[in-house]
Amino acid sequence: MKILFGITLFCYFISMVKYFSYLAVRKRMLFIIATASITAGFVFHTALLVARSMETGHGPYTTTFEYYAFFSWATVLVYLIAEIRYKIKDLGSFVIPIAFISLAYSFSLSRYVSTTVPIVQFWLTIHRTLSFIGYATLALTFGAGIMYIIQESQLKSRHLGTFYYRLPSLEILDEINKKAVDIGFPLITLGFISGIIWAWQRDGYFSLDFKRTLLMIITWSIYGTLFFGRIMAGWRGKRAARFVVYGFMVVIIAYIVHIY
């Protein structure tokens, strides 16, 4: 398992470096290597999570180590889908580092196997999977949001630098924001509901532990505000991008504060 972990991390690292170099010097080969290694890394990562699940007897979502490894996996998954769908070659430079850092951090964590076997596994699996993909979608939107803010400031300042030539159009970056919210909001909502059902079945009564669900509530509010902001108030472009960027940072800070 350790070898698998090392290979995955190595693949992500190579991919990240190659995406950065591609952003700096336009050589098609760099992009091809970056995409190939992220795809290979994803395959190893999947194998790693499967192996871990077989070892523990449940999905990879009970220890802090598993949280980071699973979040990293979900981020790469969402990224790969976005790359296939939108073909934005520089998105990787802004999203893969998140996946890499998350996985690298998990490397430093204890890999103990939680002894308390979770009960009502079905609802827990649904809950954690949906929420993690929801978080990962937010991470992707964060990357696209940074790109939007950079490109917008280039266009507004009317002094065009390297990023103007490299980054895609505002329209497509805003579309990623819209699509991500359209998908992420229902995901996180269902994740929330399934979490409540899981807690209900486990305890036998309805409860909402604010401290433990804080992260979920923050993420859900970000998605919700943006979702309705887009529909009702015509939010888009820079405002939507900035909202996600700040929102994602709040989630990260909340998470860090939460665990320490």
Next chain:
Amino acid sequence: MNLIILGVNHKTAPVEIREKLAFSEKHFEETFNALHDYPELKEKVILSTCNRVEIYARVGNIDDGIKRLKDFIYRYHNINKGELEKFFYTYFTEDAVEHLFKVSSSLDSMVIGEPQILGQVKDAYTLAKECRATGLILNQLFEKAFSVAKKVRNETRIAESAVSVSYAAVELAKKIFGDIDGKVIMIIGVGEMSELAAKHLISSGAKGILVSNRTFDRAIELARDLKGSAIRFDSIEDELVRTDIVISSTGAPHFIIKKDMVERVIHKRRNKPIFFIDIAVPRDVEPAINTIENVFLYDIDDLQNVVDANIKEREKESQKAMEIIKKEVGQFLNWLDGLEIVPTIAALREKAEAIRLKELEEAFSKLGTVSDKERIVIDNLTSAIINKLLHEPTVNLKKQIESTDGHWYIKVVRHLFNLE
């Protein structure tokens, strides 16, 4: 066998000189007939555009070739000898090949990456070929130059960013809207430049065209040309709600598009982006509108800045292009030397054989009476020595010519053995 170029271009000579030296396409037959009077110029191509006049030739001797070319130009254009000497540049062999590759790839152009030059080089070559002025070597050289140009275009971004104001506007629109397809354009004030920019946008896929002008009749006229519709000057604000790109170029002394107006419009558009291109002087659009979110404003100076930035970007790309060219020059020179390898080996063997026969004769005369059998043995012995000695160099020479610095081997062998 040497390749030479004699020429002037926009960097070395002002237009007054270039026009004096230009060759007209109409009289190309006559021109080549005049060139055929110089048998020293074995193959030749004349490239004459508004920015350059260059003659490419294959000659036996470089200095002599240059002299003949100059003589031809002076005689053909009735110019006194020496008058224009300082404007000319010359390139030989390796540099000549590199220069042609640079010219055809548009690295030597006034605007780097401009697309016309390749067509002009192709035309020049075709004319020369029709007049039977080219042969094996220039044919290969020019065909290679075309493929190098194509490679440079495909593998670098040398021709990608716009270097004219109206194209720069289209490119900016693409960076904002992603796709121009189906976008609505409004033209305020009929003018040559706004019309040009609109045409570029239409060819990129813009659908609705709204034309507005102080005098309504002119608006109708242009609207008809562009298959759009004319709108009244006082309905601009209402129409802006469905407009994505505005090109403004009126002669008005005050702002036509004001900030409060755009604020109302953007609200009604539910923040859908809108792009103002203000090419009027004095300006038509209040500069402060650029502070409104999802509104983008570029005036004529901004567009010029974009063009300047694009030119710099192209210059950066031209370094990448030079790497490609250097590699291709090496390949071409190897091909060229491949042609020389057979004569070189033949000359080497001839020289060895001549020495052998001469020395053999001297030896026999010193020996006096030698039997036929002895004669044959000695003769075979000397032949064998020469063959064995030359065998490996010959094989290696043929092998080395495939490598990148193969042409040096030919030079060295010719030099060491003093072969002409």
